[in-house]
Amino acid sequence: MNLQEIQSKIEAALPGIRLKPVRESLLIEDAAMLPKVAAFLKNDPVLALDYLSSVTGADYLKYLESVYHLYSVEKKTGPVVLRVRVTRDSPRIPSLVPIYRGAEFQEREAFDMYGLYFENHPDLRRIFMWEGFEGFPMRKDYEQEDSEILETADIEWLDRHGAKVPEGMRKKAADLKAQGKRAVAEKTGKSIE
Amino acid sequence: MAFSKNQSEVDEGLKGELAKKGVVVTTINQLYNWGRQSSIWPMQFGLACCAIEMIATACARYDIARFGAELFRPSPRQSDLMIVAGTVTKKMAPQVVRLYNQMAEPKYVITMGACSIAGGPFIDGYNVLRGIDRYIPIDVHLPGCPPRPEALLYGLMELQKKIQSQEIETTEWYQKGMKREYPVPDFGPHGLVPKFNPEVWQPRELDHRKDKYGEPILIGRKTKAPDLDAPLATPPVAQPPKPQTA
Ligand code: SF4
Numbered sequence: 001m002n003l004q005e006i007q008s009k010i011e012a013a014l015p016g017i018r019l020k021p022v023r024e025s026l027l028i029e030d031a032a033m034l035p036k037v038a039a040f041l042k043n044d045p046v047l048a049l050d051y052l053s054s055v056t057g058a059d060y061l062k063y064l065e066s067v068y069h070l071y072s073v074e075k076k077t078g079p080v081v082l083r084v085r086v087t088r089d090s091p092r093i094p095s096l097v098p099i100y101r102g103a104e105f106q107e108r109e110a111f112d113m114y115g116l117y118f119e120n121h122p123d124l125r126r127i128f129m130w131e132g133f134e135g136f137p138m139r140k141d142y143e144q145e146d147s148e149i150l151e152t153a154d155i156e157w158l159d160r161h162g163a164k165v166p167e168g169m170r171k172k173a174a175d176l177k178a179q180g181k182r183a184v185a186e187k188t189g190k191s192i193e
Numbered sequence: 194m195a196f197s198k199n200q201s202e203v204d205e206g207l208k209g210e211l212a213k214k215g216v217v218v219t220t221i222n223q224l225y226n227w228g229r230q231s232s233i234w235p236m237q238f239g240l241a242c243c244a245i246e247m248i249a250t251a252c253a254r255y256d257i258a259r260f261g262a263e264l265f266r267p268s269p270r271q272s273d274l275m276i277v278a279g280t281v282t283k284k285m286a287p288q289v290v291r292l293y294n295q296m297a298e299p300k301y302v303i304t305m306g307a308c309s310i311a312g313g314p315f316i317d318g319y320n321v322l323r324g325i326d327r328y329i330p331i332d333v334h335l336p337g338c339p340p341r342p343e344a345l346l347y348g349l350m351e352l353q354k355k356i357q358s359q360e361i362e363t364t365e366w367y368q369k370g371m372k373r374e375y376p377v378p379d380f381g382p383h384g385l386v387p388k389f390n391p392e393v394w395q396p397r398e399l400d401h402r403k404d405k406y407g408e409p410i411l412i413g414r415k416t417k418a419p420d421l422d423a424p425l426a427t428p429p430v431a432q433p434p435k436p437q438t439a
Contacts, residue, residue, distance in 0.1 A: 147389075158387050
């Protein structure tokens, strides 16, 4: 069954749904409809897409996306790719864990890296980064620390542990603090391109 | 690394002559160091792909047992050598430092592979430590991605040379009050706190990588993204060459 047929099948089963083919995938325009579509695809006797192989976050600057790859183990077909788009300001997507149990860790990963909030997820925590990490490192606007320049937090930590800190580093950290900045790695103009 | 080799003052020729008669002339230092260098027990832990090479080195083909270092111990209390084989992620780095602190003196560290030396192919990453030498002192750096088992054996031999050059009276771990422990970094909001321990490592004044290539290329805000709604650019179809008419 090709994408066109699957699209018309979903549209027939769920009247009022808006789908749009994007490349080899189906974009569900209203993110709230995702669980209904997934439940239909899973329970339909012909398609029987019973295996959610991956949940991927993606950042396209204008919007964030979550991409789902569905396979059918029973029919040995797949993948069928679904997409959901959300804005950067409110990246809320209904969770697929009630339908596919295996989505749990994958959604946690997408949350950890892209900051997509999966509503109704039973345990939405960071999975790779530690508790207390700030920001979502795979987003395109993530600001990575400059690992060569010590900041005041580092200096205080080193003082507490009795390590000697050179005066130059102290001064740099104090300057940064006075400017209210943190040491962020930025691209200089020079690059090999 | 420059070694001052422990040389005995007895003439080598005389030593050979005596050895033929069954008399061995040596010094306590040499005997002692020979014993230590021939039974280095490495710690059994690997962090990434380099660990596979380390395992190969320990197996039959390369056989690290020839150098007396075959007894991989699963406990830091029983090991002399830590081979940091693989990528040290920021999440793993505190554990590596803690393991180092738990090792008994004398202790040695080999960094194996580009990753543990400087971050390797992942140097631009938000999650990889740019070299474990930011927190603990290293004895032998072993470049490669991964270094071949021969390279690891070479590194081990270099370490043996270093051990051979040490003297019992002056080595630091027999001095009173010696405590070689380094503070274990904490997890911070953007990475590890501190970013490095300036007692162990400091950024270079001249950074040729920066001069030559600019700031590491992949970090910083990104401003480009593909447009999915635009039609795919189809590559031009190669035309079969026209048959040549004579
Ligand atoms: S140096 Fe290369 S082989 Fe070794 S851990 Fe890093 S990526 Fe893997």
